Amino acid sequence: MNEGMMTQGERQMNFGPQSSEDRGQGLYYVHTLGCQMNVHDSERIAGVLEAQGYRPASQEQVEARDLDVMVLNTCAVRENASKRMYGTIGKWAHLKRLNPQAQIAVGGCMAQKDREQIARRAPWVDAVFGTKNIEVLPELLQQARVRQSSQVQVSDQLSLFPSDLPTVRTSKTSSWVSISVGCNNTCTFCIVPAVRGRERDRPIADVLAEVNRCVEAGAKEVTLLGQNVNSYGYSMGDRYAFPKLLRACGSIPGLERVRFTSPHPAAFTDEVIEAMAQTPNVMHQLHMPLQSGSDRILRAMRRSYRKDRYLSVLSKVRQAMPDAQITSDIIVGFPGESEEDFQETLDVVEQVRFSSAYTFQYSPRPGTPAALMEQLPKELVQERFERLLALQERITQEGLDAFVGRDVEVMVSGQHGRRDENTHRMTGRERGGILVHVGVPEGKSELAVGDLVTCTVTESGKHFLVADPKPERGQTYVVQH
Incomplete structure (x- = not known):
């Protein structure tokens, strides 16, 4: 599984709009390192937290560090995986000093691999859970509040898919x-x-x-x-x-x-x-x-x-x-x-x-x-x-x-392309998975998330394509809503 296959937007958890009163059990944020399997596991982490009454932090709340639970979903594939993990939870330790009620949890492959070592090296971490223990995270957080110590649960056997x-x-x-x-x-x-x-x-x-x-x-x-x-x-x-x-x-x-x-x-x-x-x-x-x-x-x-x-x-x-x-x-x-x-x-x-x-x-x-x-x-x-x-x-x-001049079908993901604020291009992937930034011709239908648009590629960039089609020149722009 490869983390390089995803853009940052495809990797990052979505944030929900929250009012100051809508905190539920607390506002959570999940930061994911690693491959697609880890990204999917983070969707499960968010799911079990929300099932217990936690609420996703908004982007503004994340930037303001207004968080109650910070979860790091780790990767163990590369040499610097350990440095990335300890570097992140080290930064979070500072946030916890500012807000002692905030909690930090570490899951994923490094947690599965190093288990007790993480709790020893980073005693400010409240919960350590393995790749096969996602469902226990809310319970570990509650136990950490009561016992005022790190809680670790890492199983070697899968009991729940x-x-x-x-x-x-x-x-x-x-x-x-x-x-x-x-x-x-x-x-x-x-x-x-x-x-x-x-x-x-x-x-x-x-x-x-x-x-x-x-x-x-x-x-x-x-x-x-x-x-x-x-x-x-x-x-x-x-x-x-x-x-x-x-x-x-x-x-x-x-x-x-x-x-x-x-x-x-x-x-x-x-x-x-x-x-x-x-x-x-x-x-x-x-x-x-x-x-x-x-x-x-x-x-x-x-x-x-x-x-x-x-x-x-x-x-x-x-x-x-x-x-x-x-x-x-x-x-x-x-x-x-x-x-x-x-x-x-x-x-x-x-x-x-x-x-x-x-x-x-x-x-x-x-x-x-x-x-x-x-x-x-x-x-x-x-x-x-x-x-x-x-x-x-x-x-x-x-x-x-070789794509320049060819028509491609792009599924719009909703992200604006880099440096495209003035052109209002939208980003998606063509059928082969290549990233494409699509511009809307003047007078043509705007694009929305999930739209399929067939368009003519007009430019190739470094690891992406640009489609700024001009129908008056015979170039294609057809949207399937």
Whole structure:
């Protein structure tokens, strides 16, 4: 799962308008670090708090630090995850000194991993709860008030699927739907199995029921979430469950777009490709982690595929869907990586031509096998990282430049584009997931959140497109409300 795939607006919890009297049990704020799964977990955190009478703080109240409960939903994937966590709760400690009645809670993957250590290092934190304990947060906050000490509850076993919890959706038109939790892989660099546990799948009927509820509530787009989303059903003995789910989503009235993340190359079958290609509302967008182009390094990473398998899958995807937008994750500087290994990665990137790639310098995560391996010099890793980044930036820009003059369908998210206050452009994503800032031609219909607008791309920027169509010149601007 990748945090780089989201804009800040897509990551951030929405704030509700509150009057000075409308505080309920207290005003809460949730700050999320990490991937889409964490963002979705934050929706559950908000849901369980509101079910107990808490109210979301408004943007103005957050900026004024007028808060009763501050929740940090943490990530453990990167080396600086611990620094980010302690840095944030350190700043919040100052706010608590100003308002001793305010409470601080820490959840997510770092809480699952470090549990008691957080309470020892940051005794001003009132509650620490794990990825499998979201539902206990209100109880922990109450216990902390009574006992005047940090309360910790972190379970290793999942007793309640998160999707059974109340939810406060961050968007009215786009919804996350979790279809599985946990991971059965044993990648030597990854901490996720340790903090998320073994893979567990939801029954397909439960998933479809939630998707239908999202659509009934106004969602036009759903993203299916799983650590290895395309191995959905394997734990239930049905290796065809994921393509069945995609096809079933195609028959839900009012569901305009279906996306999913993140798949694993080893389990990406021909049936999944066919379901993507043949189901009209399944977007031709694919985030397929590569990690390395070297078979030797993939073996050391304990990734269950090799370069040829990876390239074969993407070749089949592009044969079935020539317009597919493919993104990836790549790790630079894994222990033992030689210049030859790195060159193989560059060769794959040049060959595949990813729309974008989220590139990371390898950082050891305590508790993983790779952390015990001999590490490469940081200067060498940095030099390779810069070479890879330059290559991918060139490829990404060439891909964006190719959109100029083409018509795209954009679902409006409601966010104004950067530096677009004067033009009043609205922001959304085209079918392949690329960010597009859309301007409204003079005299034409204004855009609203959830609208689908078909428009001509007039400019390519750095990681985004601009559509300022002029119909009088034959350019397209058609809005579907």
